[in-house]
Amino acid sequence: MKRYIVFSFFFSIFLLTFILPYALGQSNSVVEQKRSELENIRSQIEEKRAILNQLKQQENSIIGQIDLIDANLDLKETELKDVNYRLNLLQQKIQDTNFQINYQRKVTQEKETQVANRLRSIYMMQELPFFDIILSMNNNVNDWFETFFIFERIASQDKEVLNQYNIAMENLNRLLKTQEEEKSKALELKNDLEQKKQEIVAQRNERQAILRNIMSNRASYEAAEAELQAKSQEIEAFLRSLSSSPRVGSGKFIWPASGPITSPFGPRFDPYLHVQSFHTGIDIGAEYGSPIVAADGGRVVYSGWYDGYGKAIIIDHGGGVSTLYAHASRLVAYVGENVRQGQVIGYVGDTGYATGPHLHFEIRINGKPVNPLLYLP
Ligand SMILES: [Zn+2]
Structure with missing residues (x-):
């Protein structure tokens, strides 16, 4: 028993000096990293909110x-990520608290x-009456003092142990309360997460409804196609405005995504709505989230929202040659960046005027769209 007490005493000292600070420090650095993310x-989120407000003021088109x-x-989706992170952070904290509680x-x-x-030793002491001890002693003052000191020391030790016990209990109760609070906050965040997910589903449904509406109505379909053509001409003017530079990259293109061609370049005729339009690129039926790579090396001259094109990137390859990648779910190359051929610049999505995930890919010469199939291997 005594050996056990001695062991557990040293073990707790060991825990306190080495393991506890290490474990807490370790999770603290993870928490720190998560906090900066x-x-x-x-x-x-702030940036996106600003874009949204700007769009709200501008938009009255199909x-x-x-x-x-x-x-x-x-x-x-960014808000969803935010809630997810906060939940993660909290779960980390709950783990910490658990460790401390244990x-x-x-x-x-x-x-x-x-x-x-x-208590046991005090009880045993009472069995052996105090006066008996005193009487059994010689009439030596030193003995008296010694006995007195021993009793006093025992009493103050008892007080100290009891004190430590009370402090430990207080700490434990405080931690249990903290844990209770953390758990209820986590539940709150989980509910928030669920609500955000539902909001996203609702928005996706609304989006589908608007697209179906455009596709089934001749007037709105024509309006949408006209808006796309206007945007295409805007891009042409933008590309022409760039100062000319010599051709960079390999001079040969590679496929920017893998998948079948779901819509070719050139004039398009909708057999149901009898609407004639012109497709300025090719559609590659790649999976949602699959990588989009630069068809050749060059400098990114546009990266961001571009109305019907959704999230789009334009790369200037010099010599009047440029490529455009549209409807991405995420962009990972930024304006002014020099990209290598084959470098991932974004991920396939369905943003903008797109009924499903695909990559809309354009090659432009002096700003004018040309048939990419004539240039791709
Ligand atoms: Zn297209």
Whole structure:
């Protein structure tokens, strides 16, 4: 028993000096890292909110309705990520608290044992009456003092052990309360997460309804196609405005995504609505979230929302040659960045005027769209 007490005493000292600070420090650095990521997401949310407000003020077009929902979806998804992060952070904290509770329980139990041991020895002392002890002593003052000191020391030790026990109990109760609060906050965040997910589903449904409406109505379909053509001409003017530079990259293109061609370049005729339009690129039926790579090396001259094109990137390869990648779910190359051929610049999505996930890919020469199939291997 004594050996056990000695062992557990040293073990708790060991825990206190080495393991506990290490474990807490370890999780603290993870928490710190998560906190800075959270900070990053917060600023992204602010940015998206600003874009959304700007769009809200501008939009009164057919495609603009989809654009608005896309921007909203983007914001909601970032918010979802934010809630997820906060939940993660909290779960980390709950783990920390659990660790501390277990430690504090051990301390409390130890103190309990010590208190019990003290009580037992006091009880045994009472069996042996105080006066008997005194009387059994010689008439030596030193003996008297010695006995007195021993009793006093025992009494102050008892007080100290009891004190430590009370402190350990207080700590334990405080931690249990903290844990209770953390758990209820986590539940709150989980509900928030669920609500955000439902909001995203609702927005996606609304988006689908608007697209179906455009597709089934000749007037709105024509309006949407006209808006796309206007945007295409805007891109042409933008590309022409760039200062000319010599051709960079390999001079040969590679496929920017893998998948079948779901819509070719050139004139398109809708057999149901009898609407004639012109497809300025090719559609590659790639999976949602699959990588989009730069068809050749060059400099990114546009990266961001572009109305009906959704999230789009334009790369200037010099010599009047450029490529455009549209409807991405996420962009990972930024304006001014020099990209290599084959470098991932974004991920396939369905943003903008798109009924399903695919990559809309354009090759432009002096700003004018040409048939990419004539240039791709
Ligand atoms: Zn297309």
